[in-house]
Amino acid sequence: MTASPARPPALAVDHLVKTFGGITAVDGASFTVPEGSVTGLIGPNGAGKSTLFDLVTGVLTPDSGTIRLQGEPVVGRAPHEVAAAGVGRTFQTPKIFAGMSVADNLAFAATGQTGESALNALFRAGTVADEERALDERVAETLDFLDLAPLADEYARGLSGGQRKLLELGRVLMLDPSLLMLDEPAAGVNPALTDRLLERVRALNDEGRTVVLIEHDVDLVMRECDHVVVMHNGSTLATGPPEEIQANDRVIDAYLGGV
Structure with a gap:
């Protein structure tokens, strides 16, 4: 009996490069996001994390490299086309209509x-x-x-800051995405609302949605994520399960320190 072909990863980034003038924000980043995973994207400020989100969601076009969603190339597609392909994205500062209910x-x-x-x-x-x-x-x-x-x-x-982040997540969910990309969902949110938001993210993952989140709270990432990507100076420093990342000497030297 012939084995069925393996499903492609939810997201595959290969040798992405993006420069702004003389500054290289993303420098050959390569990694995959397993289907159905909660993947944490971590790294120091300026590592290229948000720029990478912009590249994946079509806000920016890479200078070189490829991006595939479930095996399909998306470089060159407009943001609304990437959204229609099943990608929902939130921002560090929630984008909502303050004058609407x-x-x-x-x-x-x-x-x-x-x-x-x-x-x-x-x-x-x-x-x-x-x-x-x-x-x-x-x-x-x-x-x-x-x-x-x-x-x-x-x-x-x-709304409070945390409630605004919940509302923005709700706006994304109205598009019924299969891949959720959350940019610092817990930043500036009080612990009670952070717990509520994380509970909702877990529930969405349990439904089968893949989640990628940028987060500076390393303890939160190691606790909540089953896959971690570490960026440094625009490049991919390491990828793997949390326990491997915490034991990686290069990651410890470049970013984690005593965590």
């Missing part, structure tokens, strides 16, 4: 609504109404999942 922030993030066209709204009113009911249900489910339901009608500007 929490619920409307989620609804606005959904794409492909028939009612977005004036002609469809006029001539396909039944379809539009069905989609609106389905969207309302998705918004309500997402609010419940994030424990934001009591704040549904509040303006987003009144």
